[in-house]
Amino acid sequence: MMGEVDYLERKGVIGRLKTLSKPTGKPLWGAAVRTMLIIILAGILASYLGFGEGVGAVVSITLFACIIIDQPLPFRKVLPLAAVGAFLMSMAFASASIALLSLPVFIVLTAIWAFFPLSLYIFGDAEGLFGFMIFSSYFIATTLVKSSLTTLGWVECVLFAYLIASILLVLKFFGRDSYTRKMVAVGFLPQTHTNKMVSIRKNMAGLSIKKSFNDLLKDGVYLTGLRGYGKMVQSRLSGKTAEVFRGFMEESDAVSAQIADHIVNKRGGVDLQNLKSKFKELNFYKGDVDGLDAAKKVSKTFMSLIEGANAMISVVPTNEEHVKITSTHVPVTETLRSKFNLDSLYIRHALRFTIAMTIALLFIYLDHTRDALWIAMGVLIIIKPDVTSTIDNMILRVSFNLFAIILAIILAFFFPHDVLLIFALLALFFFRAFFPTYMGLSVMALTLFVVFIWPTGTVFENAVARLVDISIGALSSLFVVYAILPKRLTMNLPEQLSRVIKANQEYMEVVLVSGEEYDHKKATSKLEKAFLEHSNLEVALKKVQDSFKDVSEDLTVYEEISAASYSLTADTSAVAGLIEYGAWERDLTPLNDLGSKLLEIISSAVEEDKKPQDWPDLSIYSKILDEALAGHRELEQYMSWMASDIQIMHDEVKKAAEMGALGRYRDLT
Incomplete structure (x- = not known):
């Protein structure tokens, strides 16, 4: 029998690196080809038109703009996103130019540009990634902006970059029907x-x-x-x-x-x-x-x-009629009211990030050296919302930087400098292809690009300096997350299991009603929530499996409960389909009442770490089934399986309580 949480043995660095290196999707080869062609075009045109020191800004912002525009979103959503991106990145470069006036102005503007874009994570990962890219544009601006160009001149560089990148918008516009068909x-x-369909x-x-x-x-x-x-x-x-x-x-x-x-x-x-x-x-x-x-x-x-x-x-x-796809998004005001406070993991992260990046960029402001730049870059790409995630990020990025440096030194030994510049372009291509689905390889490609194009020093010197600087940045990030509003991302596996059970309960409550009361929008919304909680449970189970040794016995029980719960969601969905497509009018409320009561018993047992109590005789369920369905076998079998799913959940929760598995994994980081 396993002991308490304190005795769980964690996996080592190599085991964690293997886990962190796993891809989350396929390489984006098409996006990489499009991005490189547009970047090359932007660089050539900017040089020809005499942008001078602004060429670097044009190339950098073109890369960011291509990543934003090439998101798997319909044209009508990408267009405003691109417009907002162009405006904010223009303001970022304008702010970096204005900040040259004085040090206090620079500190204030940097704090603003670090905090508010990173705060967008409270709305979701997609919004947070957009905010991170906005700040990244300000980061690039602080390293590139000099007094040789006016503030308006730097803004023109950004707008020109977006103008060239808008080629992708044209492609999306003409391909909007194709996009809809594909979705x-x-x-x-x-x-x-099903999770994919919820995302679409x-x-x-x-x-x-x-x-x-x-x-x-x-x-x-x-x-x-x-x-x-x-x-x-x-x-x-x-x-x-x-x-x-x-x-x-x-x-x-x-x-x-x-x-x-x-x-x-x-x-x-x-x-x-x-x-x-x-x-x-x-x-x-x-x-x-x-x-x-x-x-x-x-x-x-x-x-x-x-x-x-x-x-x-x-x-x-x-002349086909058009209809609007309903949205179930939480209102912005509700999100701000509930998450814009120090209890929010991401607001804490935004504050830490603001302090860390203001200090890091301050060194760049005072001394534009390579070391200051890449130490700040190390902080930028490694610091995460909590201690555990920051350590994971440090392991991933420092390791792949080391791999990149070894590869760079080997290539420099066999090839002359001109050929290495070609390799630099290839590395940028691979960075775009691997970002964000192969984060380790994308970091490795970006490091190779920087090492090969850096204008001073040998490849060996640049490579070693890059490793040292990124390591200093990593240690600085670790210090910041430990010293400023420290917060480990805790994981409570039984609590997440309880959320899954309650999500099933809520879904059942909007499905098992009379036919005339059935609401497709409500049912879809509850289904989305149920699958979201299932997804979170899968992540939690995977984290336990990846982080700790000798947990297979406990995980087997949790996985059985998870599978039965997922089966219940599917069974309920099948009933929903029959009701909607069969125009079912019979009142299923008696089944709803009993099912809700059973799930409440199971959920309470998980929350309180005890065996399920007050379990009714399920033969009553059969009687209620017969009365409610009156011999309609098209629903009777599904409802019987729902009873079976609930019974399995009950038995496995009882087993988990007897093993002590419900008392473990409640406060893991």
Whole structure:
């Protein structure tokens, strides 16, 4: 039996580095090609037009602008984002120019530019990344701005950079229909997860699109959830029944992928004959097998969704109505009221970041040396919102800087300086391709770029200086997060599990109602919350697995509870789909009342670290099922499985309490 939290053995540096180095997506080769071509064009034009010392600013801001504009967002959202970016980066360079007037002015402006952009993290990671890039433009401005150009001249450099980068906006404008089609088609790809569909819906929220696109997007959301549910149904079957159902599922995946391709490429409808044949084979199949009826019902819903989608892409409507995709974003005022205070991890981070960067940039202001610049760069790229994340970032970035330095020295030994400049351009290309999905490799590429283009000293000297400076910056960052409003990002695994259970409870409460009270918007909002909490639980479980040794026994129990909870979300989604598509009018409130009570018992047990008490006889559930559904088997099987999911959660929570697993992992950093 495992001891208390204090005795959990953490993984070493090598183990953490392996974990931190894992990619979060695919390399962005297309974005890298576009960015490099535009940067080269911007640099050539700026030199030809006589921008002089402003060429460096043009090239740097062009890189930032390309990263912002090339975000996977629709044109109508990228356009204002680019406009705001151009304005703020212009003001950043203007501020850096004005700051040359006096030291007090520089300190005040630097504090403003460090604090407010970093505060955007309270609105989300995407907004925070945008704010970080805005501050990065001010950072670059403090290193490049000199009195040789006027304030207006530096602003012109930024606007010129955005003008060149706006080539990407033109491409997005002409490709906006293609973008919408690609997003709509994602739900029909067999490999798509529900979290991906939630992300797409968030990105497209507030936009007006064709009604057929909106209907396809909605069908894709349900199809994605149903596909996952179908896999669970299949796992509960055996023998010939499982084989027949698997054949239908495989064919439905193939047809669904064809529909996705036809949506993107405007190819009209697809041939459904083979799918219909598999559907008939399944529905004419006889046998007294548990789950067969549910498999048939799943197949009917699949056929309904796929036939409906195929009918929509088979015709080209004229003068089609446009509809607005609803948004579930929290109002700005509510976010500010709840998060703009010292209890917020990100506001604390913004304050620490402001103090650290003001001091670091002050040295650059007083002495424009290479060492001061890269020590400040080390602070910029390593300091994170909490102690643990800063240490992780330090391990990742210092390690990959070391790899880059070794590679730079080897290349310098075999190639002359002119060839190294070509390697520098290649390194910048790889930086854009690997950012932000391969952070370790992107750091390595950026280091190679800097080492190869630095105008003074040998490659060896530059490489070693870069490593020393980044290490000093890393240690400075660590000191700051320990000394100023110290805050470790704590993880409470049982609390997160309880949040997942409560999210399921809330989702159930808006689904298990009478048909006339069912609200699609509310149901979708609660589904998004449920999947968000599931995602957070997965992150917490992964962090425990990656950070500690000998925790497999506890994690197995937590993962069983997580799987049952996820299954409950999927079961509830299947019921929601049947209600919405079948215009279900029967009152399901009695099921809601009992289900909510059961989940409350489980949630309380997790929160209080005890065995679930006051567990009712679930035979009562069967009686309520019969009364509420009155023999309607299309819902009866799903509701029975929901009862099964809840029972599994109950049994595993009881087991976790007996093992002491609910008492551990409550205050981990």
